[in-house]
Amino acid sequence: xxxxxxxxxxxxxxSIKNSLIKIGSSFxxxxxxxxxxxxxxxxxxxxxxxxxxxxxxxxxxxxTYKGPKLDQKTKTREExxxxxxxxxxxxxxxxxxxxxxxxxxxxxxxEVYRLGKLxxxxxxxxxxxxxxxxEVRVAKDFEDAKKKILLLLDKLKLxxxxxxxxxxxxxxxxxxxxxxxxxx
Numbered sequence: 001x002x003x004x005x006x007x008x009x010x011x012x013x014x015s016i017k018n019s020l021i022k023i024g025s026s027f028x029x030x031x032x033x034x035x036x037x038x039x040x041x042x043x044x045x046x047x048x049x050x051x052x053x054x055x056x057x058x059x060x061x062x063x064t065y066k067g068p069k070l071d072q073k074t075k076t077r078e079e080x081x082x083x084x085x086x087x088x089x090x091x092x093x094x095x096x097x098x099x100x101x102x103x104x105x106x107x108x109x110x111e112v113y114r115l116g117k118l119x120x121x122x123x124x125x126x127x128x129x130x131x132x133x134x135e136v137r138v139a140k141d142f143e144d145a146k147k148k149i150l151l152l153l154d155k156l157k158l159x160x161x162x163x164x165x166x167x168x169x170x171x172x173x174x175x176x177x178x179x180x181x182x183x184x
Contacts (some may be wrong), residue, residue, distance in 0.1 A: 003079040004145040005135040013130050020113050028112040034055050035106040041099030061088040076142050106166045134144035
């Protein structure tokens with residue numbers, strides 16, 4: 001499956017929520033997500049642009065592999081997801097025995113909206129702030145999905161987007177924060 005996604009920082013979450021409702025989006029749910037990312041023992045995922053994640057949402061646990069990004073405007077990439085809700089400890093033990101190391105944890109409060117086939121997430125990410133993610137999963141051709149996502153960003157007047165993941169943004173912030181500490 002291909003996940004087509006775009007992400008934008010949000011300065012005024014209330015305004016975005018109001019705009020989402022105004023254009024016909026429906027509120028789905030609010031949930032806390034805790035994502036553990038793992039580093040491969042033999043290749044650097046920061047170089048290969050891949051990710052292995054275990055996401056916990058309440059009692060639901062999902063393991064996801066994300067492949068390299070496929071285009072220059074969005075975060076479109078292959079995504080393979082397995083439900084491991086009843087085997088979380090066993091799955092985590094398995095990947096650690098294979099040499100994977102926990103790299104970082106991303107914690108966010110997520111508000112989910114739906115507009116047609118688009119899933120729209122307003123995320124308050126610990127240590128980063130608020131971002132809007134718009135995504136859709138498609139089997140093959142992602143150009144039409146990409147157009148719909150970019151059109152919605154335009155309707156919401158979100159001009160600044162990023163192709164960086166929350167992991168990349170948090171790692172970048174850590175580097176900047178450590179440089180600031182060194183200057184004191």
